[in-house]
Amino acid sequence: MADIYQTLISRRATWVALFVVAYAILLSSSWSLLRSILTWYQQNSQNDPASSSAKWPAVYVAVTFGCVFGVISMAAALAVAIPAMVVTWITVLVLLAWKPRSVLVVEGRKITKEITGFALKILLREGNGVAAVCAVVSYFVLVGREN
Incomplete structure (x- = not known):
């Protein structure tokens, strides 16, 4: 039984399948979170759409x-960054x-x-960029949808 387990875990396809399942769970829970936030927004925007404070739920x-x-x-970029970091690390250690x-x-x-710090800085920069763009676009979509 231990040999079967070792063989299964050592295969690349197993790790790819585990990653796909983990990413699917992340997307599913994110989708549920987004739907619940959108439901909250629709309930709040219907209560008092003429108010000057009606834009704050859209900002939130x-x-x-x-x-x-x-x-x-960032999770998607991390899936690409980890193998690249490992290859870089192994290459440098072989050279040393x-x-x-x-x-x-x-x-x-x-x-x-150094390699980990550099990769995390890039991940945070890219994730923050995506977050900012998505926030601006979703604000204008929500406000435009009201009008």
Whole structure:
């Protein structure tokens, strides 16, 4: 039984399937969250559409939509970034292989921190960009839909 488990886990197709299932769960829960936020907005905008404060629910919903889409885009980018980070890390460690083991460990830790930090900065920048664009677009869609 352990051999079957080891063989199954070591296959790339298994990891791809696990990623697809995890991403489907993320999308499904995000879709449910977006639908509930949109339902809340529709209830609030129907209560007092002529009020000057009627635009604030649209701002709230737009920012929330932006956050959800930003998180989804960061999750998708992370799926691409992790294998690229691992390949980069392995390449650098192979290039450092001629150094003594103690130096390799110290420099390997330093390089790992640098690669991870660089990748996280890119993920946050891209996710925030997607979130901002989605927030602005969804605000104008919601306000335009009222008119």
